[in-house]
Amino acid sequence: MYARALKPLALATAAVSALAFTMIFFWAPLDADQGFIQKIFYLHVPMAIVALLGFLAAGVMAALHLRTRDRRWDIRSYVAVHLSIILAVGVLVTGSIWAKASWGHWWVWSEPVLVSFLITFLLYAVYQPLRFSIDDPGRQARYASVFAIAGAAFTVLNFVAVRMADAYTHPRVFSQTGGNMPPRMFVTFVVALAAMALVFATLWTLELGSKSASERLRRARRRRERDADRAELAGAGGERPRAGAHADHSPAAAGTATASR
Amino acid sequence: MPALPLETAGKYVAAAYVVFLALVLVYVAIIARKVGRLERELSELEETDAEHER
Amino acid sequence: MTASGQPQTAARGARRQVGAARAGLAILRKDLRAELRAREAVPAMALFSVTAFVLFHFGLDRARLEGDVAAGVLWVTILLATVLAVNRMFVAEREQGGMEAMLLAPIDRTAIVLAKAAALFVFLAALEVLAVPAFGLLLLGGDLIGALPELAALLAVADLGLAAVGALVGALAAETRAREVIGPLILLPLVVPLAIAGANATEPLFAPAGGPAELGRWLGLMGLYASVFMLLSVAVFDFLLED
Numbered sequence A: 001m002y003a004r005a006l007k008p009l010a011l012a013t014a015a016v017s018a019l020a021f022t023m024i025f026f027w028a029p030l031d032a033d034q035g036f037i038q039k040i041f042y043l044h045v046p047m048a049i050v051a052l053l054g055f056l057a058a059g060v061m062a063a064l065h066l067r068t069r070d071r072r073w074d075i076r077s078y079v080a081v082h083l084s085i086i087l088a089v090g091v092l093v094t095g096s097i098w099a100k101a102s103w104g105h106w107w108v109w110s111e112p113v114l115v116s117f118l119i120t121f122l123l124y125a126v127y128q129p130l131r132f133s134i135d136d137p138g139r140q141a142r143y144a145s146v147f148a149i150a151g152a153a154f155t156v157l158n159f160v161a162v163r164m165a166d167a168y169t170h171p172r173v174f175s176q177t178g179g180n181m182p183p184r185m186f187v188t189f190v191v192a193l194a195a196m197a198l199v200f201a202t203l204w205t206l207e208l209g210s211k212s213a214s215e216r217l218r219r220a221r222r223r224r225e226r227d228a229d230r231a232e233l234a235g236a237g238g239e240r241p242r243a244g245a246h247a248d249h250s251p252a253a254a255g256t257a258t259a260s261r
Numbered sequence B: 001m002p003a004l005p006l007e008t009a010g011k012y013v014a015a016a017y018v019v020f021l022a023l024v025l026v027y028v029a030i031i032a033r034k035v036g037r038l039e040r041e042l043s044e045l046e047e048t049d050a051e052h053e054r
Numbered sequence C: 001m002t003a004s005g006q007p008q009t010a011a012r013g014a015r016r017q018v019g020a021a022r023a024g025l026a027i028l029r030k031d032l033r034a035e036l037r038a039r040e041a042v043p044a045m046a047l048f049s050v051t052a053f054v055l056f057h058f059g060l061d062r063a064r065l066e067g068d069v070a071a072g073v074l075w076v077t078i079l080l081a082t083v084l085a086v087n088r089m090f091v092a093e094r095e096q097g098g099m100e101a102m103l104l105a106p107i108d109r110t111a112i113v114l115a116k117a118a119a120l121f122v123f124l125a126a127l128e129v130l131a132v133p134a135f136g137l138l139l140l141g142g143d144l145i146g147a148l149p150e151l152a153a154l155l156a157v158a159d160l161g162l163a164a165v166g167a168l169v170g171a172l173a174a175e176t177r178a179r180e181v182i183g184p185l186i187l188l189p190l191v192v193p194l195a196i197a198g199a200n201a202t203e204p205l206f207a208p209a210g211g212p213a214e215l216g217r218w219l220g221l222m223g224l225y226a227s228v229f230m231l232l233s234v235a236v237f238d239f240l241l242e243d
Helices: A002-027 A036-068 A071-103 A112-124 A127-132 A137-167 A183-236 A240-246 A251-259 B006-053 C005-038 C041-060 C067-087 C091-096 C098-104 C109-138 C144-174 C179-190 C192-206 C215-241
Strands: none
Touching: A002 A036, A002 A183, A036 A071, A036 A112, A036 A137, A036 A183, A036 B006, A071 A112, A071 A127, A071 A137, A071 A183, A071 B006, A112 A137, A112 C179, A127 A137, A127 C179, A137 C144, A137 C179, A137 C192, A137 C215, A183 B006, C005 C109, C041 C067, C041 C109, C067 C109, C067 C144, C067 C179, C067 C192, C109 C144, C109 C215, C144 C179, C144 C192, C144 C215, C179 C192, C192 C215
16 A cells, blocks of 8 residues: 555655755755855755654644544654654754854754754654554554643744744844845745655554564564464364364464464 | 765765665565565465375 | 443443543643652652752852843753753653553543643742742842742743643653753753743843843743643543554
């Protein structure tokens, strides 16, 4: 199911990424203030936007998991969080490089996006430890979903708060030329954003495919073990008088027996 | 904010893009390893199947 | 369904509805009484706060604090002290089996989360009654009394948010094996918006010149935060408690 979507996705990603690269380095105009350094903006900001959307999407998928009790939504949410965390790391690193090139410091507190991502990253970094510290799989999925929903709400609030904190203390460091971006820059930015979103979608589909395949494999394996057990018992305890005990080995009972193992 | 000369600026920009590429490639490598393990387990399963049929 | 079935279920339904508020109050009273008797959470938080003030004195090497530094020290200390209370929120229930009793009782689960949040709110208010004067005594360079009305309002709204988030995180962390570690790690980033709002709003209150206090926007942010997390906690709590 996932593999089929993967090929067109990967192709689209490759194409749009190639287009984005070309546009960034050969077509978009050079920024008057920051010069060549501004090219990082086409990487850093799309990563930030996609990571944020990823966290929000993970929250939505987590809510769907709680509502429908379908474990597949939990896995989708988990992978989205996973990927967004990696992107968040990328945001922090590229933002840091940009800060160093622009200001000479590897970190600046006056850039709200960077600061917000630090806090958001610190929160989501606990997501996996939380999951793996809960043994019961049903509970693990539920608690992780609650976390993802709270995290999504928090991410929005946090951005608002950090932006407010910065509002009148420091002027924006990275003049994103947001208001009056020359049209070529804007178009390039949009293409770069599309490329990043496609990268996210492709990697998400890839990991989901791998996870779902390994889940199916696990189930198939368990089914075989159960069949093998049943065959053994049927062969060994063939005497009828034990029928009372054997009657319990209906598929349902055997299923629950192996599932709880 | 004076613009950095192209040589020094180029290094920073390249570093940023390399970081991104590295992240993606590391991720793909991890998935590839998982898929490799999947393939191994599948072939084990196929072997035990073949045995049972014999 | 017997002939008397319908009025019976209606009565039971009505009883259940009344039960929610009463159950919530009962749980709240239980928690408060347990705290009064054991005296664990609030004294611990107060002690922690005063110790933190001493640490800050030596760490910052200042006798008196003003303005933004004073605001920051006070708010960060209160937020860190909250961790102590949150960690313990569900521990008593788990250890003494109160959780099963609460879950088996025919009450609305919303009552449980509201009661827990209310208890946390009371603990925090009690902490602040002790810690803020201590702060004024030990570290604050300016006039505490003058700042008190606004500060009290800020703390009250912040406590609402803290109570909601604390209840949520307390329940989340209760089931994990590394409870004492995971709880703070989840709670502290979550309360950063409150730190931002609280410290920024308090800064002019503690400033030597006593600048104009622009409480409106910060109270708004804290109120938004509290509403969001209260709604969230109530909505998802069922999923945390079920077994």
